[in-house]
Amino acid sequence: MSAARPRVLFVTDLAYQARGRRYCDEDIFLTSRLRSDFDLALCHPLDAAALLDVFSAVVVRNSGPVLHYQAEYEAFRERAAARGTRVYNPLTGRGDMAGKQYLLDLTAAGYPVIPTVDRPEDLGALPDVAQYVVKPKVGADSIGLRLLPPERLGELRFGDILVQPRIDFRYEVSFYFVDDTCQYALYAPDPERRWALEPYEPTDADLAFARRFVDWNTLDHGIQRVDACRDQHGELLLVELEDLNPYLSLDLLPDRTRDAFVTATTASLHRFLETPAEGR
Numbered sequence: 628m629s630a631a632r633p634r635v636l637f638v639t640d641l642a643y644q645a646r647g648r649r650y651c652d653e654d655i656f657l658t659s660r661l662r663s664d665f666d667l668a669l670c671h672p673l674d675a676a677a678l679l680d681v682f683s684a685v686v687v688r689n690s691g692p693v694l695h696y697q698a699e700y701e702a703f704r705e706r707a708a709a710r711g712t713r714v715y716n717p718l719t720g721r722g723d724m725a726g727k728q729y730l731l732d733l734t735a736a737g738y739p740v741i742p743t744v745d746r747p748e749d750l751g752a753l754p755d756v757a758q759y760v761v762k763p764k765v766g767a768d769s770i771g772l773r774l775l776p777p778e779r780l781g782e783l784r785f786g787d788i789l790v791q792p793r794i795d796f797r798y799e800v801s802f803y804f805v806d807d808t809c810q811y812a813l814y815a816p817d818p819e820r821r822w823a824l825e826p827y828e829p830t831d832a833d834l835a836f837a838r839r840f841v842d843w844n845t846l847d848h849g850i851q852r853v854d855a856c857r858d859q860h861g862e863l864l865l866v867e868l869e870d871l872n873p874y875l876s877l878d879l880l881p882d883r884t885r886d887a888f889v890t891a892t893t894a895s896l897h898r899f900l901e902t903p904a905e906g907r
Contacts, residue, residue, distance in 0.1 A: 632664070632665060632666045633664075633665050633683040633684065633896075633897075633900050634665070634667075634681060634682045634683045634684075635661070635665040635666070635667045635668075635682060635683060635684050635685070635686055635896070636667075636668055636670060636675065636678055636679070636682040636684070636685045636686070637654070637658055637661070637667055637668065637669045637685075637686045637688060638669075638670060638675045638685060638688060638690050639651075639658075639670075639671075639672075639688045639689050639690055640671055640672060640689065640690050640691045641654065641655070641669070643689065643690075643691040645691075645874070646822070648822055648874055648876070649878075650689035650691075650874065651689075652878060653688075653689060653874065653875060653876075653877050653878065654669070654688050654689050656877060656878075657688065657877065657889070657892075660889045660893075661889075661892070661893060661896075663893075664896075664897070665896070672690040672691065672696060672699070672700065672703070673696055673699050675687075675703050676699070676702050676703040676706045676707075679706060679707060679712045680710070682712075683713065683900055684712070684713040684714070684715055684896070684899065684900055685707065685712060685713070685714045685715065686715045687714065687715070687716065687871065687872050688872055689872055689874060690872050691872075693765075693871070694763075694765050697765070704718055713899065713900065715848060715849055715896060715899055716846060716848070716849030716850060716851070716871065717847070717848060717849060719845070719846065720844060720846055720849070720870035720871065721843070721844050721845065721868075721870075722840075722844055722851070722867075722868030722869060722870035722871075723867060723868060723869050723870060723871050724870045724871040726764050726765050727743075727764045727765070727789055728764065729868060730743040730789060730791075730865075731743055731744070731745055731789070733840075733843070733865065738839065738840070738843070738865065739836065739839075739862065739864055739865060740864060740865040741791050741792070741794055741856075741864050741865065741866060742754065742791060742792060743789050743790070743791050744789070744790050744791075745764070745785060745788065745789050745790070746785055747780075747781075747783070747785055750780055750790065753790065753791070753792050754792050755777070756777075756792040756794075757776065757777075757793070758774045758775065758793040759774070759776075759777065759780060759790055759791065759792055759793060760772065760773075760774060760790070760791045760792070760793050761773045761774075761775055761783065761788055761789070761790055762789050762791075763787060763789075764787050764788065764789055765787070774793060794856055794858055794864065795858070795859055796818060796856035796857055796859070796864075797818070797856075797857045797858070798816050798817075798818060798856070798857055799815045799821060799854065799855070799856050799866065800812060800813070800814035800815075800827050800829075800833075800855055800856070800857065800863070801813050801814070801824075801852050801853065801855070801876075802829065802833070802834070802837035802852070802853040802855070803850070803851075803852050803873075803875060803888070804837070804841050804850065804851045804852070804853065805849075805850055805888065805891040805892050805895050806846075806847065806848055806849065806891075806895050806898075807838070807841055807842070808891065809829065809834055809837060809838070810884070810887065810888045810891055811826070811880060811884050811888065812826075812827040812828070812829045812833070813826060813827055813876055813879060814827040822876075824876055824879055825879075826879075826880075826881075833863065836855065836863045837855070840853050840865060840868050841853065844870055846870060848895055848896075848898060848899040848902070849870065849895070849899075850873060850875070850892065850895075851868065851869060851870045852867075852869040852873035852874075852875070853868060853869075854866040854867040854868075
C-alpha cells in the first residue's frame with residue numbers, strides 16, 4: 628500500500644443475506660470506486676477491532692444488524708474511542724446507531740415522526756387504529772417486529788420495546804444524504820413491496836422534511852438514510868433515521884446519479900480525514 632494515500636478499513640459482511648437486497652454487490656461496487664483515492668482493505672465486522680492500528684480511518688458499510696454481534700460491536704466502539712480511530716460514520720450518531728430512543732425523543736419534541744411510546748401509561752397518547760406495531764428498542768431489519776390489535780396491548784411487558792400505530796400509508800420514500808446534502812431519493816409505490824424501489828423526485832418541502840432529521844442528528848460527516856412514509860393525508864412521517872450502515876440501493880440508480888454519489892462520498896471521506904481530531 629502507498630504511504631502517500633490514506634489507508635481505509637472498509638467493514639462489510641459480504642455474506643449477509645437481506646430480504647430483497649444484495650448487500651455484497653453494493654459494497655463490491657463502492658470499494659472498487661473508492662480504491663482510486665484510498666488504499667483500502669475489506670474486513671468482516673467481527674474482525675474490525677483487531678485491525679484498527681494500521682488504518683487512517685474505518686468505514687462501516689453493509690455490516691448487517693449489530694444485534695447479531697452486539698458484544699463485539701461494543702468492543703469495537705470502545706477500542707476505536709480509546710485509540711482515537713476515525714470511524715465513518717462517526718460514532719456520535721443519534722439515530723439507529725444508538726438504538727431506537729430517537730423515536731421517543733422526536734415524538735416528545737413534536738417532530739413529524741410516527742408516534743412512539745415505551746410505557747403503558749403513554750398508550751393513550753397513540754391514535755386509535757386497528758393494529759399496533761411492537762418492535763424491540765435494539766431491533767433492526769424488522770427483526771422481532773410484531774403486529775397486535777388494541778385488545779392485546781395489555782399483554783405487553785414494557786422495558787425493551789416500543790409501540791407505534793400501524794400507519795395506513797400511500798407509500799414509503801427514502802432520502803439518501805452524504806454529509807448534509809441529499810444525493811437522491813427512492814420510493815416504494817406499492818406498500819406491500821418495501822424494496823421494490825423506483826426513482827423519486829423530491830419537492831422542496833420533501834427535502835426540508837428530510838433535512839430536519841439530518842440537522843437534528845448533528846453528524847458533520849457520513850452517509851445517512853431518512854426513511855419516511857406518506858400518510859393518507861399527504862403528510863410525511865419519519866419511519867427510521869439510518870445512520871450506522873444504511874443500505875443505499877446503488878444498483879437502482881442511473882449511472883450519472885451513482886457516479887455523483889461516489890464523488891460526494893469520496894470528497895466527504897477526504898474532508899473527514901482532514902478534520903482535526905478534536906473537531907470530529
